[in-house]
Amino acid sequence: MSKVRIECWKCHADVLLIDRSDADGECPRCGVEIALDDYLIQAMDARDALAAENERLRKDRAACWAEFKALVKSSNDTGRYLHDEIERLTARVAELERDAGRYRWLRGRLPGSAYRIAGVIYSEGGDGVDAAVDAAMAAQAEKESTHE
Ligand SMILES: [Zn+2]
Structure with missing residues (x-):
């Protein structure tokens, strides 16, 4: 109670409740009567909102x-x-x-000079073998796709 503050409805002073009580229910600054009903209703509304x-x-x-x-x-x-x-x-x-x-x-x-893969003769190194295998696989895939 001693730290509870309200704002005077007239002069908007920040008033301690204890100071209002000491001033017989009036604002210590401007002297108007401060009824607590409105503050109580506001406090209860605020409580409900919270x-x-x-x-x-x-x-x-x-x-x-x-x-x-x-x-x-x-x-x-x-x-x-x-x-x-x-x-x-x-x-x-x-x-x-x-x-x-x-x-x-x-x-x-594989022998270094020439390779015969799937009927084709290649005479390069490892890259040639790769190319020969790729070509043979592509030819086989082409052959299989035309048979479907
Ligand atoms: Zn006042």
């Missing part, structure tokens, strides 16, 4: 918490998916590297 806001914030908090939990779950699901995908792709890369290694091993052991 209670409504508090309830709205409580619902917002619950909604935010639910959204947060959903995001965490989604993030965890994505993390697990990516972890599995990385493992799968790492295994696939290792498999492809073994295949490529076999191909390079084989290519390096």
Whole structure:
């Protein structure tokens, strides 16, 4: 009570309730009577507005918490998916590297002067073997597509 302040309706002075009481219910500055009914009604309206806001914030908090939990779950699901995908792709890369290694091993052991691949003779180095394999595979794919 001693620290509660109200504003005088006439002079707008900031008045301590205790000072109003000491002045027999009047403004210590301008002397008008300050009835407390209006202040009480304002305070109760403010209290009701704060209670409504508090309830709205409580619902917002619950909604935010639910959204947060959903995001965490989604993030965890994505993390697990990516972890599995990385493992799968790492295994696939290792498999492809073994295949490529076999191909390079084989290519390096072909006679150096000339290669006969799919009926075509090539006489270049490793690049020539690559070109020959590409050409043979393209020809086979073309042949298979025209047969469909
Ligand atoms: Zn006043």
